[in-house]
Amino acid sequence: MFSFEIIERFKNTPTPFYYYNLELLKDTLRIVKEESEKYNYHVHYALKANSNVEILETIQSYGLGADCVSGNEITRAKELGFPSEKIAFAGVGKSDEEINTGLENDIFCFNCESIPELTVIDELAQKKNKIANIALRINPNVEANTHHYITTGLEENKFGINRWELENVLEILQTLKNVKLIGLHFHIGSQITDLSNFKGLCLRVNEIQKWFYEHQIIVKHINVGGGLGINYENPKQELIPDFSSYFSLFNDLLELRPQQELHFELGRSIVGQCGTLISKVLYVKKGINTNFAIIDAGMTELIRPALYQAFHKIENLTSIDDVNERYDVVGPICESSDSFGKALLLPTTTRGDMIAINSCGAYGEVMASQYNLRKLPKSIY
Ligand code: LLP
Numbered sequence: 001m002f003s004f005e006i007i008e009r010f011k012n013t014p015t016p017f018y019y020y021n022l023e024l025l026k027d028t029l030r031i032v033k034e035e036s037e038k039y040n041y042h043v044h045y046a047l048k049a050n051s052n053v054e055i056l057e058t059i060q061s062y063g064l065g066a067d068c069v070s071g072n073e074i075t076r077a078k079e080l081g082f083p084s085e086k087i088a089f090a091g092v093g094k095s096d097e098e099i100n101t102g103l104e105n106d107i108f109c110f111n112c113e114s115i116p117e118l119t120v121i122d123e124l125a126q127k128k129n130k131i132a133n134i135a136l137r138i139n140p141n142v143e144a145n146t147h148h149y150i151t152t153g154l155e156e157n158k159f160g161i162n163r164w165e166l167e168n169v170l171e172i173l174q175t176l177k178n179v180k181l182i183g184l185h186f187h188i189g190s191q192i193t194d195l196s197n198f199k200g201l202c203l204r205v206n207e208i209q210k211w212f213y214e215h216q217i218i219v220k221h222i223n224v225g226g227g228l229g230i231n232y233e234n235p236k237q238e239l240i241p242d243f244s245s246y247f248s249l250f251n252d253l254l255e256l257r258p259q260q261e262l263h264f265e266l267g268r269s270i271v272g273q274c275g276t277l278i279s280k281v282l283y284v285k286k287g288i289n290t291n292f293a294i295i296d297a298g299m300t301e302l303i304r305p306a307l308y309q310a311f312h313k314i315e316n317l318t319s320i321d322d323v324n325e326r327y328d329v330v331g332p333i334c335e336s337s338d339s340f341g342k343a344l345l346l347p348t349t350t351r352g353d354m355i356a357i358n359s360c361g362a363y364g365e366v367m368a369s370q371y372n373l374r375k376l377p378k379s380i381y
Contacts, residue, residue, distance in 0.1 A: 001236060002356070007317050009380075010354055016279040016297035018365050018379040022058055025274040025361075028240050029062040032270060035243040039251045042263045044088050046226050047073045049267030049362040050275065054381055056080045059270065065108070067226070067265035071098030078105055088223065088265065090137065090185070092159055099124050102132070109133045111185040111223070113160055115172055118179060125178035135183030135223055136161055136169060140204040144189030144197050144227065159187070163208070170215060181217070183263075184208065187225025190268060195249055198227075202253035209255065218257050224250065228269040232311050235358045241269045268362035275361025277302050277377075278317075281353040282332065290326040290343050295355050298331025299338045300374045302360055303367050306337040313358040314341055321348040329355070333372055 002010075010019070036043050044065035047056070051073060057080055065086030066077035077087055089102045090111040099121055102110055112118050112134050125132040139160035161169060173181055188201050201224060212218070228246050231238040246269075256262060279297035286292075304310035314329055324345045331338040340357060368376050 001358075002317060007354065010278055010317070013278075013380060014378075015354075016277060016295075016301050017377055018052075018301075018360065019276045019278050020052070020055060020361065020379060020381045021274045021276075022054065022381050024239060025055065025058055025271065026062075028270055028274065029059060029064070031240055031243050032064070032266070033062055035247045036264070039247060040261070041247060041250070042086070042261060044086065044263060044265045045270055046265045046267030047077060048366065050271045050364070050366055051076060052365060052379060053080065054379075055271060055274075055361075056082075065263075067267075071095070071101035074098075074101050074105055074107065084108065088135075088185075088263070090187075090265075094121075096120065096124060100128075103128050103130055106130075107133075109135050109183055109221070109223075111135050111137045111183075113137045115161075115165070115169060118169070118172065118176060122176040122178045130178065132179050133182045134179045135185040135219070135221060136166075136181065137185040137187070138166070138208060139163070140186045140188060140201055140208070142188045142197065142200040142204050144192050145194060166211070170217070181219060183219045183221030183223055184212070185223040185225065187265065188227055190227050191229040192227045193229035193231075195245060198224075198246070198249055199253055202250060206253075206255045209257070213257075218260070220259065221261050221263055222254070222256065223263040223265065224254070226265040226267050226269070228266060230268055230272040230359060230362070232313065232359050235273055235313055239273045243269070270362075272359055272362035275359075275364055277312075277357040277360045277364060279355045279357065281349055281351055281355060283351060284327075284349055287328065290328050291349075293327040293329045293346070293349050293355070295329060295331060295340075297340075297355075297357065297377075298333040298374075299335065300331075300333060300369050300371050301377045302340070302357060302364050303369070304360075304363060305340050306335070312340065312360060314344055314346070315356045315358070316346050316349050317354040317356050319347040319349055319353050323348045325349070 044067040046067040066082040069091040087107040137160040279295040299306040326343045329340040
């Protein structure tokens with residue numbers, strides 16, 4: 001995947017760092033646009049996946065909207081040119097200050113997750129003499145078959161409003177004068193690679209829409225969230241996810257009413273494959289069954305393997321030896337969970353070898369920490 005020139009450039013850059021392939025990002029964005037525009041769908045990029053300035057500028061230049069989950073994400077999206085009318089603001093615990101940021105920027109929509117939140121948005125909007133557009137985040141109770149930490153659409157999750165609360169929500173909405181219901185919002189989880197899970201979501205949205213219709217409510221916007229997964233096992237086989245099948249599934253199965261518009265909040269599928277964490281081997285240490293390759297990147301730079309047992313494909317970029325040996329690739333942090341993979345087959349690896357951890361564009365750099373007083377990773381493009 002990396003040319004000789006790029007590897008030479010890597011050798012002159014202090015490790016660890018994130019490397020972003022902006023050409024791949026652009027190719028991905030072109031396909032997202034082509035496939036979504038076939039059906040006039042709106043795509044809001046989920047900033048939480050990667051809010052790196054260069055990445056955001058590239059995404060913005062393709063005309064996508066923004067899906068934000070904090071006041072600071074709204075501010076950054078605005079600074080980088082995402083128009084207010086394309087910014088959605090989600091999150092189960094929006095603070096007053098963050099709600100005010102949304103109101104001051106006249107964003108497209110607040111995705112509301114509870115009755116108390118609705119009343120607070122109403123109060124704050126009233127103080128500013130504004131009407132806030134809101135969508136109800138409804139818990140679809142659809143299984144996403146992904147890691148339980150990133151499943152969000154089930155009734156026992158903290159997210160969203162449950163079906164049995166809806167009557168009450170509608171009654172309360174009638175008393176609130178400074179919020180306007182414009183949409184329904186759903187999200188079932190992340191890293192979903194089996195598209196049939198989205199089929200379940202479509203059918204549930206149709207059912208819920210029927211319920212609203214019976215209550216004489218047709219909202220203008222339906223937002224089905226994000227969640228399309230990427231290929232972590234064989235990234236090179238599928239650098240760009242199958243957006244064509246993804247959008248066409250919604251076109252086939254989701255029943256929109258006339259004039260209704262469909263929105264998506266995609267994060268991982270847009271940026272996941274364009275980022276690689278580059279690290280160097282510090283030491284190779286003999287273990288009982290395998291060797292340890294101790295690298296200079298750790299859970300501080302990429303927490304996904306430690307937190308979700310996530311798999312990221314690892315390559316040795318500099319060893320020309322084709323003898324395959326087994327290594328536990330681990331970081332320098334004083335935690336046993338600071339491991340990127342066990343008994344991985346790699347060419348004979350020695351101190352100074354350059355290691356690539358693939359598919360780190362989403363939820364990599366954004367989740368980095370300064371644990372052990374380490375520096376935050378730099379990025380190159
Ligand atoms: N919309 C909502 C309401 C969300 O909660 C999320 C992600 C997205 C959209 C974007 O989902 P995506 O298209 O990226 O799957 N840190 C975890 C992933 C957490 C996802 C949180 N919500 C990981 O590293 O796998």
